[in-house]
Amino acid sequence: xxxxxxxxLASRLRYDxxxxxxxxxxxIQVSAYCSVSDLKRKHNAITEVEAxxxxxxxxxxxxxxxxxxxxxxxxKWLCHVDLLAEGSYPFSKxxxxxxxxxxxxxxxxxRKVGLICLGDNFWQNKNGDTLLYHLxxxxxxxxxxxxxxxxxxxxWNREAVQYWGSVLKGQPITPGLIYPIASHQLTHxxxxxxxxxxxxxxxxxxxxxxxxxxxxxxxxxxxxxxxSTDIVNQYFKKVQ
Numbered sequence: 001x002x003x004x005x006x007x008x009l010a011s012r013l014r015y016d017x018x019x020x021x022x023x024x025x026x027x028i029q030v031s032a033y034c035s036v037s038d039l040k041r042k043h044n045a046i047t048e049v050e051a052x053x054x055x056x057x058x059x060x061x062x063x064x065x066x067x068x069x070x071x072x073x074x075x076k077w078l079c080h081v082d083l084l085a086e087g088s089y090p091f092s093k094x095x096x097x098x099x100x101x102x103x104x105x106x107x108x109x110x111r112k113v114g115l116i117c118l119g120d121n122f123w124q125n126k127n128g129d130t131l132l133y134h135l136x137x138x139x140x141x142x143x144x145x146x147x148x149x150x151x152x153x154x155x156w157n158r159e160a161v162q163y164w165g166s167v168l169k170g171q172p173i174t175p176g177l178i179y180p181i182a183s184h185q186l187t188h189x190x191x192x193x194x195x196x197x198x199x200x201x202x203x204x205x206x207x208x209x210x211x212x213x214x215x216x217x218x219x220x221x222x223x224x225x226x227x228s229t230d231i232v233n234q235y236f237k238k239v240q
Contacts, residue, residue, distance in 0.1 A: 002128070003088045010053030012090055013083070016132040017052035019187065023180035028136060029061040039080065056083045059099075060136055065173055066143040067105040070163055073173070074102055079116070079139055083132065093123035094135060107155025108142045116142070117155060133182050140179055146172040 004012065020030050032046040032055035033039040039057045046055045060079040068074040078100035086092035098104060098114035108117045122138060123130050141147060149170030153161055164170060 001088045002091050004090075009089070012128075013055050014049055014052045016083070017046070017055045018049050019131055019133045019182045020058070020136055022183035022186055023133060023136070025180055027063055028140065028180055029063075030136070031059045031061075033057045033059070036082075056089075057081070058083070058132065060139070062140060062143060064140055064143045064177075066145075067160065067163075067173070068102040069105050070159065071167075074104075076100070077104065077143060081132065081135065090128040090130065093118060093130075094132070096135065096139060104143055105157065105160050106142065106145070107153065107157045107161050110156050137179050144172045144174055144177055146177065 017032055024030055031039075031042075032052060033044065034046065034054040034056060036057055038044045039059055046052050058081040060081060062077040062079065063075055064077070065073050065075050066077070077098055079096055080099045081094050081096045083089045083094045085095035096116040096118065098109055098116065103109050103111055103114050108119075109115070110117070116139060118135070118138065122135075145164055145168065149165060151161075151165055155161065
């Protein structure tokens with residue numbers, strides 16, 4: 001598997017930070033940390049692009065209606081994303097868990113543990129082009145059951161799939177929900193690409209990084225203190 005040098009990885013992490021912060025708002029709020037320890041304690045949250053070259057752990061707060069059990073809904077979820085969990089980011093996929101209670105009642109969220117099944121094709125064979133931003137929106141859509149209905153599919157919760165088909169008629173929980181879109185200036189801005197090749201000379205990497213550009217600050221700022229330390233600590237005790 002290809003891998004990046006330390007300098008290249010830091011550049012990629014800064015880019016991920018800048019893009020994902022551009023989508024903050026009422027639906028999705030983002031906090032970044034350089035370690036699990038800092039995330040657990042909500043300590044030293046990264047707030048500036050210049051420091052984001054070490055942002056490898058994210059706590060994503062979703063305000064999206066989803067099922068907590070059959071016929072019952074919940075609208076606030078906390079998700080921990082570990083970018084380096086599988087060792088060769090951005091070629092290896094991150095690992096994502098729901099760290100709050102309840103765990104979504106869905107075929108994509110493992111009960112009790114909260115591990116999120118991102119799907120075999122979501123990150124694989126994408127040559128490192130998939131961004132943290134794409135993952136954050138992907139999880140938002142999973143919470144909303146916003147994907148093609150497959151009657152044969154069971155995932156981690158066959159009963160939830162049956163409910164999706166029989167009660168929700170294979171439709172999203174909130175049809176027509178508009179998800180935030182990353183700043184066009186960041187994802188499509190013109191400018192010279194950073195010089196970037198992996199140590200394995202992967203030919204597609206040069207297109208992966210964009211110049212760091214200044215964008216306006218989000219209208220909604222994440223109040224890190226509002227995220228319950230107890231919720232986060234319970235999760236990490238569970239998985240350690």
